[in-house]
Amino acid sequence: MTISPEPGRVPNTMQAIHMHQYGGPLVVETMPVPALGPTDVLVQMSATPLNPSDLMFIKGRYGLNKPVPVVPGLEGSGTIVAVGRAWWLRPWLGRRVACGAPEDSDGTWAEYMRTSFHRCFFLADTVSNVQGATMIVNPLTAWALVEQVRKGNHRAAIQTAAASSLGQMINRLMQRFKLPLINIVRREEQVTMLKEQGAPYVLNSSAPDFERQLGELSHQIKATIALDAISGQMTGQLLNAMPHTSEVIVYGALSEQAAMAHPGDLIFKHKRVRGFWLSDWIEQQTILGIIQTGTRVQQMLHTDLKTTVQAGYPLAEIEQAISHYKQQMSGGKVLLLPGLHRTNAVAYQEQAMQ
Amino acid sequence: MTISPEPGRVPNTMQAIHMHQYGGPLVVETMPVPALGPTDVLVQMSATPLNPSDLMFIKGRYGLNKPVPVVPGLEGSGTIVAVGRAWWLRPWLGRRVACGAPEDSDGTWAEYMRTSFHRCFFLADTVSNVQGATMIVNPLTAWALVEQVRKGNHRAAIQTAAASSLGQMINRLMQRFKLPLINIVRREEQVTMLKEQGAPYVLNSSAPDFERQLGELSHQIKATIALDAISGQMTGQLLNAMPHTSEVIVYGALSEQAAMAHPGDLIFKHKRVRGFWLSDWIEQQTILGIIQTGTRVQQMLHTDLKTTVQAGYPLAEIEQAISHYKQQMSGGKVLLLPGLHRTNAVAYQEQAMQ
Numbered sequence: 165m166t167i168s169p170e171p172g173r174v175p176n177t178m179q180a181i182h183m184h185q186y187g188g189p190l191v192v193e194t195m196p197v198p199a200l201g202p203t204d205v206l207v208q209m210s211a212t213p214l215n216p217s218d219l220m221f222i223k224g225r226y227g228l229n230k231p232v233p234v235v236p237g238l239e240g241s242g243t244i245v246a247v248g249r250a251w252w253l254r255p256w257l258g259r260r261v262a263c264g265a266p267e268d269s270d271g272t273w274a275e276y277m278r279t280s281f282h283r284c285f286f287l288a289d290t291v292s293n294v295q296g297a298t299m300i301v302n303p304l305t306a307w308a309l310v311e312q313v314r315k316g317n318h319r320a321a322i323q324t325a326a327a328s329s330l331g332q333m334i335n336r337l338m339q340r341f342k343l344p345l346i347n348i349v350r351r352e353e354q355v356t357m358l359k360e361q362g363a364p365y366v367l368n369s370s371a372p373d374f375e376r377q378l379g380e381l382s383h384q385i386k387a388t389i390a391l392d393a394i395s396g397q398m399t400g401q402l403l404n405a406m407p408h409t410s411e412v413i414v415y416g417a418l419s420e421q422a423a424m425a426h427p428g429d430l431i432f433k434h435k436r437v438r439g440f441w442l443s444d445w446i447e448q449q450t451i452l453g454i455i456q457t458g459t460r461v462q463q464m465l466h467t468d469l470k471t472t473v474q475a476g477y478p479l480a481e482i483e484q485a486i487s488h489y490k491q492q493m494s495g496g497k498v499l500l501l502p503g504l505h506r507t508n509a510v511a512y513q514e515q516a517m518q
Numbered sequence: 519m520t521i522s523p524e525p526g527r528v529p530n531t532m533q534a535i536h537m538h539q540y541g542g543p544l545v546v547e548t549m550p551v552p553a554l555g556p557t558d559v560l561v562q563m564s565a566t567p568l569n570p571s572d573l574m575f576i577k578g579r580y581g582l583n584k585p586v587p588v589v590p591g592l593e594g595s596g597t598i599v600a601v602g603r604a605w606w607l608r609p610w611l612g613r614r615v616a617c618g619a620p621e622d623s624d625g626t627w628a629e630y631m632r633t634s635f636h637r638c639f640f641l642a643d644t645v646s647n648v649q650g651a652t653m654i655v656n657p658l659t660a661w662a663l664v665e666q667v668r669k670g671n672h673r674a675a676i677q678t679a680a681a682s683s684l685g686q687m688i689n690r691l692m693q694r695f696k697l698p699l700i701n702i703v704r705r706e707e708q709v710t711m712l713k714e715q716g717a718p719y720v721l722n723s724s725a726p727d728f729e730r731q732l733g734e735l736s737h738q739i740k741a742t743i744a745l746d747a748i749s750g751q752m753t754g755q756l757l758n759a760m761p762h763t764s765e766v767i768v769y770g771a772l773s774e775q776a777a778m779a780h781p782g783d784l785i786f787k788h789k790r791v792r793g794f795w796l797s798d799w800i801e802q803q804t805i806l807g808i809i810q811t812g813t814r815v816q817q818m819l820h821t822d823l824k825t826t827v828q829a830g831y832p833l834a835e836i837e838q839a840i841s842h843y844k845q846q847m848s849g850g851k852v853l854l855l856p857g858l859h860r861t862n863a864v865a866y867q868e869q870a871m872q
Contacts, residue, residue, distance in 0.1 A: 227781055227782030227785060228782060228786045395781040400776055414779075414781055414785060416781070416785075417781035417782075417785070422754055422778040422779060422780050422781070423778070423779045423780075423781055423784060424776040424777070424778060425768075425776060425777045425779070426581075426776050426777075427768055427776070427777055427793070428771075429793070430768045430777060430792060430793025431581060431768060431770075431794065432581055432582045432793070432795050432797075433793075434793065434795070434798055435792075435793070436790065436791065436793075437779060437790065437792075438788075438790040438791075439781070439783070439784025439785035439786070439787075439788065439790075441786050441788070443786075444788055
């Protein structure tokens with residue numbers, strides 16, 4: 165699916181999903197198309213997913229609130245249809261990109277989004293806009309988290325929420341790099357699922373001797389880094405179980421609780437807690453590095469980093485899209501397709517879903 | 519006070535305070551004088567303090583339990599009266615030292631203690647055994663913590679429990695290095711005391727707008743590191759108040775609670791939590807570095823790093839010593855003087871207290 169650029173044909177107004185207060189209704193409104201700063205680009209959005217973090221965001225529980233009113237949406241794909249005045253951005257016009265929303269202003273659930281050039285990843289011809297729409301929040305995060313393990317020279321790692329889409333990607337990447345990983349899940353059927361995917365170590369945190377098992381296993385395989393999506397008590401359990409001089413990297417807060425750390429682990433055992441945010445990670449990369457990583461990740465979008473898409477909705481049907489996704493969160497991503505009202509809806513959707 | 523070495527005259531047995539279970543009674547028992555490993559030294563203990571961390575240790579709440587039965591006591595001073603077979607330890611015989619207890623075996627509340635050479639600091643002639651007895655847990659820790667601020671290139675810092683002996687030392691050192699410090703205390707009279715000591719920034723954590731004040735002040739003076747003796751909620755408050763990319767160093771747990779960290783601070787604001795333990799810090803130093811630091815710290819034992827001593831007791835009066843200390847913890851250190859029964863008690867004590 166390629167949309168030709170139409171320079172000079174960017175309209176003055178657009179449709180966007182607007183939220184006037186956190187937890188309040190999501191309404192489709194006509195808004196001005198945003199103006200661009202020197203190094204900004206304007207992306208005509210083609211597809212943009214509903215992520216769990218988006219659902220947290222619209223409830224005001226994501227941990228990072230933008231000023232309201234605001235357009236939600238963390239990631240998506242589309243075509244660059246206008247660029248800021250920086251001369252070196254001219255060749256970007258017309259390129260298809262996966263793009264992340266700015267940290268402090270309107271996001272991807274709109275016909276157009278203004279964002280900074282460094283939040284855009286050129287899409288290869290082999291990657292459709294639908295596949296590219298979900299490239300950042302899960303695949304790129306999985307890549308960047310596994311990079312923390314590799315660059316830190318850890319022999320093995322632990323991850324929580326291992327049955328999530330992101331967790332499964334991390335599990336596959338760790339296998340690709342031949343790095344042992346202890347997967348932590350909450351239910352027995354998730355243990356089965358991950359073992360079927362070839363994971364050698366899967367622990368159920370609901371098991372009565374979970375902490376003992378985790379302690380023994382992490383010492384045995386020398387798992388000195390944990391990737392934690394849960395926070396709260398889990399962070400403390402991880403830290404406590406791991407060997408001397410280990411670290412927990414908190415990248416999510418599914419428990420919605422403060423991360424705990426026993427002082428004895430911090431003081432006497434030299435263990436540490438830090439966070440990870442993809443946005444910071446991207447800013448630390450060189451331009452060349454980010455292009456290489458973008459290329460590498462796209463090559464794996466059909467395999468290790470594959471995302472399943474279950475449905476697409478026009479912006480106007482945001483409430484239906486959310487209901488659908490909430491009912492079947494493990495069935496694949498639900499996308500918003502901001503172009504869907506402007507074209508033959510059925511044909512567009514078929515094309516988009518290819 | 520100089521004790522001459524008496525090689526060959528080390529007895530086979532000694533008196534020591536022995537604890538058979540955490541929280542159990544402390545009894546003076548006759549025990550074998552410990553055997554030495556190749557790089558160990560045997561210190562004939564002259565003076566050894568009761569520190570708050572010792573009181574935690576004997577209750578089993580220090581966070582690091584040694585196998586029982588055990589001799590408590592974290593630090594002290596004395597004379598090296600025997601050395602292991604490493605040839606380069608020979609010249610150490612007869613030297614007066616401040617010494618720390620081994621991590622996993624008997625401590626300083628005894629007539630003799632076996633410890634590793636690298637836990638000993640030669641005492642200068644200007645430093646008495648009484649002054650040297652309290653050189654490690656407070657003065658050296660204060661030095662090492664302020665070093666975290668200096669080597670991390672932080673423009674300013676925060677500390678909790680600022681009215682403690684250690685806190686006051688940190689405050690004086692920070693003033694010496696012209697580094698702004700926000701002192702956090704719990705009571706108004708502590709605010710007054712620290713301001714009288716020239717501290718420009720003192721906050722009372724019991725004040726209703728404490729968090730707002732801390733947030734404004736830490737951003738204003740760019741305090742990007744906090745030295746935290748409290749843990750629990752306080753760690754989360756510190757982390758939350760401080761600027762982007764700050765870190766909290768937990769070195770104590772007066773709250774006896776797990777350190778908290780809001781996931782949003784870890785994830786989106788790049789803040790970190792780690793611990794500090796003097797024992798690790800000492801092991802990371804070079805021999806030359808530790809000698810230089812030991813010399814530097816001793817030069818300040820009469821000024822910035824001065825410890826007040828209020829009383830000395832023989833080992834047999836450990837219970838009285840503890841009662842005395844608990845009743846007047848802010849009145850100065852209470853020491854055990856393991857030689858007190860062997861000599862003219864009054865003369866020894868007068869000499870020791872000089």
